[in-house]
Amino acid sequence: MATRIITDSSVDFPEELLNELNVTVVPLNLLFGDEEYKAGVDLDTPTFYQKLKKSKELPKSSAPSPQDFLTKFEETSPEDDILVVALSEALSSTYDNAVLAKKMFHEEHPDRNIEVINSKTASSGLGIIVYHAAEMARDGHSFNDIVEQAHEYTEDTLTMFLLDTLENVIKGGRLDRVRGTIASALNIKLLMKASDDDGSLEVLDKIRGNKRAIRQFIQKIGDYGHNLEDKVIAVAHSNCEDKARALIDQIQERYPFKQVILSTMGPLIGTYAGEGGLLVSFKKN
Template identity: 50%
Template sequence: MNIQFMTDGGADIPEHFHEIMDIIIVPLYLHFKDGEYKTGNIDMTTFFQKIKETNELPQSAAPSPHDFYEAYKKVDPTKPIIMLSLTKGLSSTYDHAVLGKDMLLEEEPERKITVINTKTASCGIALLLHESFQKVKENYSYEELVNHLEERVEQTTTLFVLKTLENLILGGRLDRVRGAIAKTLNIKLLMKANDERGDIDVIEKVRGNKKAINRFIEQIGIHAKQFEDKIITMTHCNDENRAKKVLDMITEKYPFKDAILSETGPLISTYGGEGALVISFFNK
């Protein structure tokens, strides 16, 4: 492939994407009590075990500008780079990716490097990578592909449904009193990546898991109307059986061209908690 695609630890990418696209991932950092880990260097079994042992969530940190500089520099200078970054609305990762690019361009101004704020995360970035591969096969030029991806970012809908509020409580995003009340009432949260800012909005609070899943699926029809030429990507947090059932329900209701399922990595799992589901699709 004549373009080097890159992303970061906020993306959750199916294994076969790596095989066909040779994607470079710049990891984020997770700080546990016993030390620091990179998102690509901790397996999910160890990750969940550490949370249970400490009853605390790790603190996350963006890659440094120097991390991005080093990652860019390793790429063949004649090969243009497209870096699809975790949403700027949730992390300084995008800003650091741009700073790293600027550092390298000062030394090697002939390089082509584009950093795109995806305004999404997890399977949303996987969706954009899938789109990139399709357009490369259609012989899009580098400039055409960059313009197309910037348009696609604005057409990407990413929805979340949480099975548990435990990680929101542990992470301090929901105080324990409100969390205890919500758990007693069996409240589930439906969330959406904000189209403008790229952060996360709670769009609905639903009582009961079954109702939450039904509303989660209904949201797809609110945001998109035609599905035959679209794909949907989904990630799950340590609950593959549930994810497959929900994905089957989605594809029975909406005739997507294809569906891609994978697991959330440690960064998204930190915020979503076990059982969380994320879906992304193009709304146009």
């Protein structure tokens, strides 16, 4: 008996790692005007950023349907247990739809073990939780132990990001246009995180100037993190790989993480962050 790990395409993590660990990814839907895509299926990340540059309006995303999840559940082996780790309930109905799919699945398969977890995060934060659970599954740990560890990681994973531009948060109506224009003129950078309570996005700081913002971003890692030599840190970027690699160099000079994983932000967080955004995720304790 094995444990199958299922997540959604808001996970920003290297595809080869997810494939190697046999993680199933259920795609979110993305709407560019009248054009509808399934993220990661018929719209890859480079094409997404090309379309984002050209689009006057931000794309809209929607959660996978309960049927999308149910289809993936039905594809698993009858002997498998199933763990779903879903995008924060505060950001999407993905988790709720996965729970509905679980109820539908149990009507036909009442003896199957299936757990759905609200990750309270997204992007590489979701990736950190999924990665640990998938490694445990690969190594033959029990379903109950994997679920317990996934819950622990959910409560203790920090996801923090730095916006280089405010253009998309203004376009998306999350920041008043007048205030946003003034902040942009003053070269203000927003430092944000997923809240500990429900995974909604909250502003940690507003910092003037790129160099100061990067210094503060790196400092916050030390403020939140403990015993980092035992931890994996995931770094994601919004179409700015060189900038992300430079950030990784500075992080490694200062902190002894045992592993660094680099990925590109996909459509969900990439739309919010805009070009040049950076994100870090790691287990704090």
